[in-house]
Amino acid sequence: MSEPTPLVWDLPAEPRGARLHLSQAAIAAAAIRVADADGEHAVTMRRVAKELGAATPMSLYRYVGGKDGIIDLMLDQVFGEIGLPKKPAEHWRESMHILATRSRGALRRHPWFTALAHQRPLFGPNALAHNEWSLTALAGLGLPIGTAMSVVTMVFGYAVSYAQNEAEEDRMRSRIGVHTDAELRATAAPYIERIVNDGRYPLLARWISEGAAAQPDDQFLLGLDCLLDGIQSRILNAGLPPGGN
Incomplete structure (x- = not known):
């Protein structure tokens, strides 16, 4: 070898x-x-x-x-730009919020990260400190270390995926020459009208007509809270006494 x-x-x-x-x-x-x-x-x-x-x-x-x-x-x-606090928060969930939101912010500034992160092992000092901080945030929960790392990977992976989708949306808008939501709606208006009037997509038409535009930050936090709820229910509650955090 x-x-x-x-x-x-x-x-x-x-x-x-x-x-x-x-x-x-x-x-x-x-x-x-x-x-x-x-x-x-x-x-x-x-x-x-x-x-x-x-x-x-x-x-x-x-x-x-x-x-x-x-x-x-x-x-x-x-990883250094993510800027995690010196110590995790007292509650694991608050720490995971910090991990996800700050990671998303850094990755939005550098949309190439995801493409390169899968080409190289992440052995740098900032990456190692990032993982150590994340595991420390879960250390008091009594989880097996492999399960703790799975939780960290899920939360960080959610931030990476969301930021990547946002970056691809930006690239799409750049390719077609739109810069605001209003410009995008105006550009897509003829196609949207066709969908609404088609008759084969009643629920989609209803969403187009009635659904309020969700803000990216709100969508991100909703998805994050759903993920953390699932971790609490599926992983933590299964191994902790009633009322355990």
Whole structure:
């Protein structure tokens, strides 16, 4: 079996012959600017070097080892931006709200995260601290550690999925040239009228006619509360005495 590839954090913080304006932090920030502007596919050694004003892409290798190192730094930077409090809240549910809402906020700013997160193992210091905080929030519930990690994964995964859907909605609107809900409704009006008048979709037509537009934040919190209710009922109540938290 081959030796594992060294992680970017195993590389020297100040490589021999390092240039003063380069660092892992600066490289990560430049790569994130590129990805935020043009998507994850735009992140190349050459493009990041250009963003930094480096002479050649080769000048970055001693800091990051290669493109995988840049991706690792980018992903871990996003985990750092989630900004979890120093300690979890007293109640597990409040902590899971913090975890989900702050994660969604960071991932909305960086819609490329989901695509890259499945390409690399998340072994960075911020990612590890994120998981440790999340497990600490559940530590007093007496759950098996595997079950606790499953709960963390469900809650974080909900935030990731919701943020990804929001990002795809933004991309769709950008492709068709609309920027507001009003513009989207105006663009879709002929198709909506066709659905309402079709007769084959009475409930959908009723929703179009009567349903109030749900705000994304409200939808997110409703889904999160439903998820936490399910965790309480299916996992916690099954293993705790009546009235247990």
